[in-house]
Amino acid sequence: MAAVTLSKVEKVYPNGFKAVHGVDLEVRDGEFMVLVGPSGCAKSTLLRMIAGLESITAGELRIGPRVVNALPAKARGIAMVFQNYALYPHMKVYENLAFGLKLAGTPKAEVERRVRHAAQLLEIEHLLDRLPKQLSGGQAQRVAVGRAIVKEPQVFLFDEPLSNLDAKLRAAMRVRITELHRTLRDQGRPATTIYVTHDQTEAMTMGERICVLKEGVIQQLDTPVALYQRPANAFVAGFIGSPEMNIVEAELVPSASGLAVRIGPLALALPPTRAPADRTSGAVRFGLRPEHIGVVADAGQGVVRVDAALRFAEHMGNEVFVHAEIAGAQVTARVPAGRAEGLHAQPRGSALALYLHMDAAHLFDAASGASLL
Amino acid sequence: MSAAAPASPGDPRGAAWPRYVVLGLVSIVMLYPLVWLVGATFKNNAEIFTQIGFWPSRLDFGAYARGWKTSTEYTFATYFLNSFLITLPRIVVTVVSCVLVAYAFARFEFWGKRWLFAVMVGTMMLPLIVLRLPQYLMFREVGALDTYWPLILPSAFATDTFFVFMLVQFLRAIPRDMEEAAMIDGCNAAQMLWHIIVPLLRPAIVSVIVFQFIWTMNDFMGPLIFLASVEKYPVSLALKMSIGATEEVEWANVIAISVVALIPSVAVFFAAQKHFIEGAAAGGIKG
Amino acid sequence: MYENKRLGFLFVLPFVLGVLLFKLFPFVMSFALSFTQYDVMDPPVYVGLANYRELAFEDPLFRKSLGVTLAFALLAVPLRVGFALFIAHVLNHRMRGINFFRSAFYLPSILGGSIAVAVLWRFLFARNGLVNGVLGVFGIEPVPWLADEHYSLWTIVLLFMWQFGSAMVIFLAALQNVPQALYEAAEIDGASRWQQFRRITVPLITPVIFFNVIMQMVHAFQEFNAPYMITEGGPLHSTYVLALYIYDQSFRYFNFGYGSALSWVLFAIVAGLAALSFWSSRYWVFYAGEKETRR
Numbered sequence: 001m002a003a004v005t006l007s008k009v010e011k012v013y014p015n016g017f018k019a020v021h022g023v024d025l026e027v028r029d030g031e032f033m034v035l036v037g038p039s040g041c042a043k044s045t046l047l048r049m050i051a052g053l054e055s056i057t058a059g060e061l062r063i064g065p066r067v068v069n070a071l072p073a074k075a076r077g078i079a080m081v082f083q084n085y086a087l088y089p090h091m092k093v094y095e096n097l098a099f100g101l102k103l104a105g106t107p108k109a110e111v112e113r114r115v116r117h118a119a120q121l122l123e124i125e126h127l128l129d130r131l132p133k134q135l136s137g138g139q140a141q142r143v144a145v146g147r148a149i150v151k152e153p154q155v156f157l158f159d160e161p162l163s164n165l166d167a168k169l170r171a172a173m174r175v176r177i178t179e180l181h182r183t184l185r186d187q188g189r190p191a192t193t194i195y196v197t198h199d200q201t202e203a204m205t206m207g208e209r210i211c212v213l214k215e216g217v218i219q220q221l222d223t224p225v226a227l228y229q230r231p232a233n234a235f236v237a238g239f240i241g242s243p244e245m246n247i248v249e250a251e252l253v254p255s256a257s258g259l260a261v262r263i264g265p266l267a268l269a270l271p272p273t274r275a276p277a278d279r280t281s282g283a284v285r286f287g288l289r290p291e292h293i294g295v296v297a298d299a300g301q302g303v304v305r306v307d308a309a310l311r312f313a314e315h316m317g318n319e320v321f322v323h324a325e326i327a328g329a330q331v332t333a334r335v336p337a338g339r340a341e342g343l344h345a346q347p348r349g350s351a352l353a354l355y356l357h358m359d360a361a362h363l364f365d366a367a368s369g370a371s372l373l
Numbered sequence: 374m375s376a377a378a379p380a381s382p383g384d385p386r387g388a389a390w391p392r393y394v395v396l397g398l399v400s401i402v403m404l405y406p407l408v409w410l411v412g413a414t415f416k417n418n419a420e421i422f423t424q425i426g427f428w429p430s431r432l433d434f435g436a437y438a439r440g441w442k443t444s445t446e447y448t449f450a451t452y453f454l455n456s457f458l459i460t461l462p463r464i465v466v467t468v469v470s471c472v473l474v475a476y477a478f479a480r481f482e483f484w485g486k487r488w489l490f491a492v493m494v495g496t497m498m499l500p501l502i503v504l505r506l507p508q509y510l511m512f513r514e515v516g517a518l519d520t521y522w523p524l525i526l527p528s529a530f531a532t533d534t535f536f537v538f539m540l541v542q543f544l545r546a547i548p549r550d551m552e553e554a555a556m557i558d559g560c561n562a563a564q565m566l567w568h569i570i571v572p573l574l575r576p577a578i579v580s581v582i583v584f585q586f587i588w589t590m591n592d593f594m595g596p597l598i599f600l601a602s603v604e605k606y607p608v609s610l611a612l613k614m615s616i617g618a619t620e621e622v623e624w625a626n627v628i629a630i631s632v633v634a635l636i637p638s639v640a641v642f643f644a645a646q647k648h649f650i651e652g653a654a655a656g657g658i659k660g
Numbered sequence: 661m662y663e664n665k666r667l668g669f670l671f672v673l674p675f676v677l678g679v680l681l682f683k684l685f686p687f688v689m690s691f692a693l694s695f696t697q698y699d700v701m702d703p704p705v706y707v708g709l710a711n712y713r714e715l716a717f718e719d720p721l722f723r724k725s726l727g728v729t730l731a732f733a734l735l736a737v738p739l740r741v742g743f744a745l746f747i748a749h750v751l752n753h754r755m756r757g758i759n760f761f762r763s764a765f766y767l768p769s770i771l772g773g774s775i776a777v778a779v780l781w782r783f784l785f786a787r788n789g790l791v792n793g794v795l796g797v798f799g800i801e802p803v804p805w806l807a808d809e810h811y812s813l814w815t816i817v818l819l820f821m822w823q824f825g826s827a828m829v830i831f832l833a834a835l836q837n838v839p840q841a842l843y844e845a846a847e848i849d850g851a852s853r854w855q856q857f858r859r860i861t862v863p864l865i866t867p868v869i870f871f872n873v874i875m876q877m878v879h880a881f882q883e884f885n886a887p888y889m890i891t892e893g894g895p896l897h898s899t900y901v902l903a904l905y906i907y908d909q910s911f912r913y914f915n916f917g918y919g920s921a922l923s924w925v926l927f928a929i930v931a932g933l934a935a936l937s938f939w940s941s942r943y944w945v946f947y948a949g950e951k952e953t954r955r
Contacts, residue, residue, distance in 0.1 A: 506923060638774070
């Protein structure tokens with residue numbers, strides 16, 4: 001097992017397009033690191049550069065103590081799980097798993113041992129004699145993971161492995177992969193893993209640390225909880241969490257008790273704990289997560305009541321997403337089903353009282369999006 | 374091939390029976406001559422020229438025996454052997470060279486790639502006769518006339534650009550994922566080719582083999598230009614000989630041996646049908 | 661691995677050598693020879709443009725051959741391509757037996773170039789051959805197919821048409837790729853079947869039509885086996901296509917210089933027609949799925 005370090009890594013394509021801008025990233029030995037971001041953020045490019053499938057234009061890549069920029073993929077000690085599984089269609093599952101080992105000249109007994117062990121870990125022993133086309137999506141993906149495991153690499157690389165699976169299977173595989181990682185670590189064989197996905201749910205549930213990327217630049221690198229509670233900028237705040245955080249253009253104004261956030265005619269008192277360090281006025285972006293907006297008067301510091309107009313309510317069974325309008329801005333509130341009874345019967349546009357928990361408010365610079373807290 | 378065709382292809386609207394009528398008629402017109410000619414091999418000259426029905430009055434295999442023996446000192450056994458001596462080596466070198474070159478075009482970057490590809494497409498349109506003349510002189514210089522070299526050697530250098538083109542198109546449609554996985558698994562170029570690329574190309578390679586077999590067996594102009602000794606003649610030249618000589622031809626014999634000459638091609642065609650036609654459609658190949 | 665330019669070049673090397681040796685070098689040699697008088701026995705003699713002058717002004721046989729070749733191409737290519745499209749359209753229907761018909765029509769196209777079929781064809785069109793026999797059933801007088809210069813070219817044209825299967829297969833694949841949903845939308849819009857064919861089917865398959873026309877045109881100009889075997893260029897040179905003339909000049913009379921000049925004329929014609937087709941294609945070939953760019 002090894003740590004992976006990227007120093008000022010850049011990628012420029014022959015046509016001049018700069019996909020990766022000076023990325024510094026350290027993945028600790030045995031850590032499960034997730035690279036997440038929207039399409040085009042270069043997360044897959046970064047992964048492929050680590051794998052050796054794309055060249056590195058500038059900067060240094062280390063796996064363990066070695067600088068591997070010039071090493072071909074097979075010499076880097078990595079294993080990769082592809083989005084489309086990339087199983088060899090003309091070989092049986094056993095052969096697929098054994099292929100890399102055989103190429104490296106591994107003795108037959110050792111090959112057998114490793115293949116059986118991986119098959120057992122992934123519960124695919126009964127599939128060893130089958131061809132890839134005879135496997136279901138989930139089974140094929142497990143074989144792809146198995147192929148990575150048998151190599152006993154220093155680093156595991158996952159390239160959006162669950163994107164091709166249906167929602168239920170995805171949830172099950174998420175758990176399986178995470179469990180596998182934790183199990184290997186408990187057994188004393190920690191597996192450094194770099195996992196790429198565009199799905200923030202996968203990122204939040206699987207990663208020990210998450211690296212949020214946008215257009216080739218790291219936005220924030222932190223634990224899931226930290227990303228959620230203390231996003232470094234508006235992009236991260238909006239990307240992490242579902243439904244998205246409500247972000248509204250507003251103005252910071254002084255008020256009787258200190259500072260307030262003004263949206264249209266409304267002035268929302270800001271608790272001192274959420275006051276920005278460097279300013280007391282100016283245009284800002286005001287962010288509040290849906291679960292911090294209620295429809296019932298709650299006791300608590302910094303709860304501000306506002307008048308809103310109901311647009312519509314989405315019933316999820318255990319909770320309701322209430323879409324409303326406050327002073328011209330559209331927001332979403334997330335409330336337990338018990339508290340939202342009767343809301344769906346109310347016509348569109350009817351008046352609604354919303355309670356904003358300002359002690360969970362986020363403020364971002366109107367131009368750069370950086371967090372002001 | 375482009376986007377997926379529907380599960381059961383074709384226009385579902387309208388009645389099918391008028392189409393069957395048209396297709397049936399066309400099939401009869403197209404195939405009846407072949408059927409009739411097989412029947413003709415069992416008839417004698419008189420019967421051939423008076424009857425349009427194909428069923429012979431008696432099954433006389435004599436025409437086959439006489440045609441086989443020919444009027445030369447060699448039987449068609451020699452000529453068929455010669456055809457195979459040309460065809461089989463040619464197929465082997467064609468497959469090897471075309472796969473290598475197609476792999477290069479489809480996957481690698483190298484100097485002059487675009488230019489070379491344009492040359493490849495351009496030379497597909499070159500009338501063959503334009504090249505035969507100088508090639509004749511070239512081979513004459515090295516004393517290779519009246520051997521099989523002029524017929525086999527060019528194919529060892531991937532000059533059958535139809536096949537290169539077809540293989541390139543086929544390979545381009547295959548995603549690179551498996552090759553990337555193989556690179557990580559530790560393949561070098563030769564291992565990649567053998568373990569991954571060739572198995573993936575199998576249907577296209579079958580098409581190449583089938584087409585090259587049929588075209589080479591039927592090749593006439595090449596042997597005509599490069600071969601001189603009768604004992605080296607393949608079936609195509611021997612056929613020409615059998616009707617060239619005299620005015621009064623025992624037609625049943627000639628037709629019989631023509632039918633026999635076609636059997637290998639027809640057999641290979643039916644054996645590999647599925648690969649064959651789909652490969653041709655995908656690559657846009659000549660008949 | 662794939663960015664390794666040296667490796668890539670190594671793999672493509674056989675082709676580079678092949679093109680140089682067997683295509684480019686002969687090509688250039690042919691051009692050079694066309695300015696000489698060369699009979700293989702003695703070394704070539706430089707004669708400047710004499711060969712070209714001769715074929716342009718003093719060789720009625722060349723003009724006849726050129727005329728025959730052009731007539732053949734102008735007849736055979738549209739007939740073959742048109743018929744292939746027609747049959748492909750008929751076949752493009754959800755019905756059983758498609759594979760049977762596809763094979764049945766494809767088989768002649770791969771056998772058709774063989775000498776065996778040429779022999780058989782010669783026989784079919786003989787004065788008392790099968791074709792006249794069938795015509796006789798309908799009360800038509802026997803036609804002197806091979807003996808009369810007005811009919812002989814038709815035997816070659818018909819053989820060329822008989823091999824429509826290869827073009828048909830390509831058309832069929834293209835037709836099957838036109839999404840059914842387009843026809844359904846057109847039907848709702850009120851288009852008749854014929855209008856659908858003209859306004860939806862044909863425009864969408866213009867790239868394939870273009871491809872087939874070019875390929876068949878090249879084949880038509882190269883036609884050699886059939887005229888050689890069936891009619892031997894006659895009667896009275898009515899089927900004496902350029903490929904035959906070139907062959908005779910080069911390998912029968914050993915006028916390699918003149919033969920080369922003739923080859924180059926043939927090449928120039930084919931290249932010219934191909935270039936013309938490519939140029940004209942911007943106006944009538946429509947590639948779906950490609951973004952419109954400024955010309």
